[in-house]
Amino acid sequence: MTELMLKYFRDKQQKVQSEQIYDTQCPYCSMQCKMQLIEQRVVSRKKQKTIGKDNPTSQGRLCVKGMNAHQHALHHDRLKQPMRKINGEFEPITWDEAYQMIQEQFEQIQKEDGKDALSVYGSASVTNEEAYLLGKFARVALETKHIDYNGRLCMASAATGANMTFGLDRGFTNTLQEIPNTRCIILAGTNIADCQPTIMPYFEKAKENGAYIIAMDPRETGTTKLADLHIKNIPGTDVAIANGVLKILIDLDLIDHDFIEQRTEDFKEVKEYIQTIKLDDVAKTAGVSLDDLYQIALVFGREPSGMIFTARGVEQQINGTETVRSFLNLLLATGKIGKPNSGYGAITGQGNGQGAREHGQKADQLPGYRLIENPEDRQYIADVWGIEEQNLPRKGVSAYEMFEKIIDGDITSMFVMCSNPIVSNPNANLIKKALQKLKFLVVSDLFLSETAKLADLVLPATSYLEDEGTLTNVEGRVMLREASYPIQGEAKQDWEILCDIAQKLGKGKYFDFDNAEGIFEELRIASKGGKADYSGITYERLRQEQGILWPCPSEDHAGTDRMFEDSFAHANGKAKMAVISYQSIDNKPTITKEYPLYLTTGRVMSHYLTGEQTRKSPSLAARDFEAFLEIHPQTAEKYGIETDSLVRVTSEKGWIIVRCKLSTSIRKDTVFVPFHWTEKQNVNRLVSDQLDPYCRMPGFKMSVVRLSPVH
Structure with a gap:
């Protein structure tokens, strides 16, 4: 080796002084991809990159969000010490001072307004341990019935629909590994190509294997491009389609009589x-052709196996629960549930x-999917927690309804953990008004979010790199997220914050x-013994087995790959089919002369939820730096709107201004x-506060609006 080469390697070795590898898990979508952060110290600075790690779910794949997740976790805007608002400005205080402030305020408010004047607003981004502890914190440390979480805006209708139909909700009844072997797939209101990119190879493999894929979406997306048949229906008409397909299945005798008789x-x-509905009416209502309805029924009915997947497009409607149930009717009528593929x-x-x-x-729930109004469930959890059953609060209200309670004066304080409700909720103007009315607002988060800016006290939480715990992914697989990265500043784990506050409130023995x-x-x-039984799962097993699918009732149980093989979770073992009328929606948004267009919302690949994390990532923010209005060119011409121009979008609830993007991929x-932006770009300002009667889900996917150019 020459002297020049030796000098090169010596110089390189000196520059790269150290390398650290941190095992972790993506903080974003429900795939929960395993990954590693590789951090190198080069001279006086650190250089990071994220790579995928093999696992049963994503098999080492990462999307653009996962690859850049560390950028927000290490961002200079991270909250690193408690902040108290004094005269409208935030000033740093110690943790002891923060806890003292919480104790004084909470005790004074409950003395003046009653125990239920306190409320807790949780998150579906925290770990299982923190979700569990937050529910216990509200009911034992605060003794309030008012707790709910932002998942109410996401999964509530699917969960309620599955519970009503099957008696149990585990998002996937099968594993991801079965998707490539199924023969027909219906993707109803889901854009997995942008929202869960690392799941796409399962569907691509299914297509390679000959599966027929049907996608239902008012827009053309990366997901619909995979489909053999794209149903570009009018927003909010999915029930009509499901009922029309079911009618054809029955008329052509493509149903499984034995399964229906024995198991439903x-x-x-x-x-x-x-039999009372008319297919012509269905087609007209949904804006689709009769031929397409027959094609769905013929393929799904004749193939020996099939799967149906739903997501926000059909679930975030004011009849989202019934919409989900109408698709579950198709599965039950054809016997395509509880079987391979x-x-x-x-x-x-x-x-x-x-x-x-x-x-x-959730307001109506206890751990293990137990119900807070069920006497046996109440007694069991009270015994586990070491409290008297009569001291366990009763059922509260849903997430959005808590803000209505604030307006009414019933709730006067709120503790928000890892959520940004001012951006994520419908009728965002009311949410802001409610938060400003509170006597005392505490927010625990990574950043000074739009919600945190309104708080009286902000607590610095840890990121996914620093916060160890379990999370349950899209298929019901419980996974352990290792987290060994040094905690930033004075930030604390969410669970640690809850335990400390409970200690300060004199309830420390319950949070030891x-x-x-x-x-x-x-x-x-x-x-243990609940529908979501995790009792056989341990950290040791999770490390060895890379995840376990619940229910897992004992440590020698392998977990449950396929649900409902022998029976459903109702007392009689049968699934409940449901009469779903697509004409029964009260006050359904309809286009009028004043509001002549449907508005639907959703994600883009580079951002997540309210964008509070992804907008802190330079690599992601650069891809989509502002909201936009996707509109058909002929529609834009009709309203005098030019491409890339600013347009005012107005509904009965409010208005926003966004840039126009012409696209022939959307209905006219x-x-x-997309919903990742704030203030005058926050599309949730336009969404009605009408809620699904069963699960209290807002109708994000179906509003009516008018457009006007901004000159």
């Missing part, structure tokens, strides 16, 4: 209703959208935990705006 109930009533998948949006809804953050694993051990006991009567 109420088919007779469903059939009687379906046949089943249902609710494609969860948030990182822990599945696990966070199982262990007590030293680490996340200790909390999980109690969660195991609390979930529909416009699309």
Whole structure:
């Protein structure tokens, strides 16, 4: 080796002084891809990159968000110490001062306004341990019934629909590994290509294997390009399509009579209703052709296996629960559930959208998918927690309804953890008004979000790199996220913050935990015997097995790959079919002369939820730096709107200004705006506060608007 080469390697070795590798898990979508952060110290600065790590779900794949997730976690705007608002400005204080402030304010408010004047607003991005602890914190430390979470805006209708139909909600009834072997796939209102990119290879493999793929979406997307048949229906008409397909299945006798007889109930009533509908009316209502309806029915009915996947497009409607149930009727009528390569998948949006809804953050729920109004469930959890059953609060209200309670004066304080409700909720103007009315608002987050800016006290939380715990992915697989990265500044783990506050409030004996694993051990006991039974899962097993699908009732149980093989979770073991009328929606948004266009919302690949994290990533922000209005060129011409120009979008609830993007991929009567931006670009300002009667889901995917150029 020459002297010159030796000098080169010596210089390189000196520059790269050290390298650290941190095992972690993507903080974004429900695939929960495993990955590693590689950090090199080069001379006086650090250089990071993220790579995928092999696992049963994403098999080492990462999307653009995962590859750049560390950029927000290490951003200079991270909150690194508690901040108190004084005369409209935030000033740093110590943790002791912050806890003292919380104690004084919470105790004074409950003395003046009652225990239920306090409220807790949680998140589907926190770990299972933190979701569990937050529910316990609200009900034991604060003794309030008012707790709900942002998953109410995401998965509520799918969860409620599955519970009503099957008796149990686990997002996927099968594993991802079965998708490539199914023969027909219906993707109803889901754009997985942009929202869960690392799941796409499963569907691409299915297509390679000969599966027929049907996609339903008012827009053409990367997902619809994969489909053999794209149904570009009018927003909010998915129930009509499902009913029309079911009518054809029945008329052509493409149903599974034995399965219906042995494993379902109420088919007779469903059939009687379906026979009253007219296919011409269905086609006109949905804006689709009769030929397309027949094609869906013929392929799905004749193929030996099939799967249906739903997501926000059909779920975020004011009849989202019924919409989900109408598609589940198709599965049950054809017997395509509980069998190899046949089943249902609710494609969860948030990182822990599945696990966070199982262990007590919902207003009506206790850990293990127990119900807070069920006497046996109440007694079991009270015993686990060491409290009297009568001291366990009753059912509260849903996420959006808590803000209505603030306006009414029933709630006067709120603790928000890892969520940004001012951007994510419908009727965002009311949310802002409600938050400003509170006597005391505490926010725990990574950044000074739009919600945190309104707070009286802000607490610095840890990122995914620093916060160890379990999360449950899209298929119901419980996974352990290792987190060994040094904590930034004075930030604390969410679970640690909750334990500290409980200690300050005199309830420390109920929150005596030293680490996340200790909390999980109690969660195991609390979930035992419940529908979402995690009791057989341990950290040791998760490290060895790379994830376990619940229910897992004992440590020698392998986990449950396929649900409902022998029976459903209702007491009689049968699934409940449902009569769903597509004409029964009260106050359904309809286009008028004043509001002549449908508005639908959704994601873009480079951003996540309210964008608070992804907009802090330079690599992601550069891809999509502002909101936009996607509109058909002929529609734009009709309203005098030019490409790349600014346009005012107005509904009955408010207005926003966004830039116009012409696209022939969208229906002429529909416009699309992504929901990752704030203030005058926050599309949720336009969404009505009308809620699904069963799950209290807002109708994000179906508003009516008018457009006007901004000169």
